[in-house]
Amino acid sequence: MSAMTMNRTLDAQALGTLTDHVEAAQRQAKARPKLTDDFPGMTLGDAYAVQRTLLARWCAQGHRLVGWKAGLTSKAKMDQMGVRVPTIGFLLADMARPESSAVRIAELIHPRVECELAFVTKAELAGPACTREQVLAATDFVQPAIEIIDSRFSGFKFDLPSVVADNSSSARYVVGGRACLPDELDLATLGVVLEKNGEPQAIAATGAVMGHPADAVALVVKVLHELGDTLPAGSLVLSGGITEAVAVKAGDFVCARFQSLGSVGFRFA
Ligand code: OOG
Numbered sequence: 001m002s003a004m005t006m007n008r009t010l011d012a013q014a015l016g017t018l019t020d021h022v023e024a025a026q027r028q029a030k031a032r033p034k035l036t037d038d039f040p041g042m043t044l045g046d047a048y049a050v051q052r053t054l055l056a057r058w059c060a061q062g063h064r065l066v067g068w069k070a071g072l073t074s075k076a077k078m079d080q081m082g083v084r085v086p087t088i089g090f091l092l093a094d095m096a097r098p099e100s101s102a103v104r105i106a107e108l109i110h111p112r113v114e115c116e117l118a119f120v121t122k123a124e125l126a127g128p129a130c131t132r133e134q135v136l137a138a139t140d141f142v143q144p145a146i147e148i149i150d151s152r153f154s155g156f157k158f159d160l161p162s163v164v165a166d167n168s169s170s171a172r173y174v175v176g177g178r179a180c181l182p183d184e185l186d187l188a189t190l191g192v193v194l195e196k197n198g199e200p201q202a203i204a205a206t207g208a209v210m211g212h213p214a215d216a217v218a219l220v221v222k223v224l225h226e227l228g229d230t231l232p233a234g235s236l237v238l239s240g241g242i243t244e245a246v247a248v249k250a251g252d253f254v255c256a257r258f259q260s261l262g263s264v265g266f267r268f269a
Pocket residue numbers: 069070071072073074077081114147149150151163168169170239240241
């Protein structure tokens with residue numbers, strides 16, 4: 001990611017209009033055409049400007065930022081979505097749902113679930129060259145997670161600028177299972193099974209995420225640096241779907257089983 005790729009072209013009015021579109025679609029859980037249909041010249045820098053404006057609006061309304069997610073960090077996810085550049089998105093406290101709970105599906109458009117390794121940090125991470133080693137040294141613990149993504153774009157179809165502006169499809173997340181210290185395990189070789197209603201849907205190992213999921217946390221730090229920001233201590237970071245995402249409907253029970261880290265699951269009501 002270079003400064004070049006963060007070029008911005010939108011004036012303040014266009015930025016406000018695009019943010020209005022995303023905010024309304026998220027609030028109403030209503031799909032709309034992807035943003036680049038109306039703003040074909042939108043750049044990646046423009047898209048992150050919309051995402052930052054959206055974050056500022058949510059925080060001004062009393063929502064609390066608790067961390068960040070990396071998206072499109074595995075080949076399975078890139079192939080599924082047809083976007084080959086990893087992205088980041090923000091996580092708010094009220095997007096979290098408890099393990100083993102019933103998650104309300106009526107608040108969502110066309111949700112999909114992803115199994116991810118979550119990191120919780122104990123020191124600030126910053127800069128353009130954050131490394132896997134720095135991430136591991138700053139990690140308090142890791143834990144299994146399921147992210148619920150819900151693109152606000154019709155047909156769950158988008159391009160890179162549109163998905164970034166839509167906060168990388170972030171909707172809900174559930175963290176659970178067993179918390180482990182990062183040096184207790186080889187975080188690149190843990191087997192993971194994503195199940196729906198007791199049936200395996202996808203199987204992979206944690207290294208499917210960029211070779212090592214800590215590299216996805218480093219990527220988050222690098223993108224934040226491009227945006228003039230850092231990753232504070234105490235952040236939750238979701239490192240990205242290890243397998244392809246799986247569509248769900250009311251009544252489904254989903255579970256992600258992680259080698260050595262236990263499992264996390266919940267149902268959709
Ligand atoms: C974009 C978000 C991707 C992941 O873990 O890869 C993501 C999408 O696929 O809608 O969260």
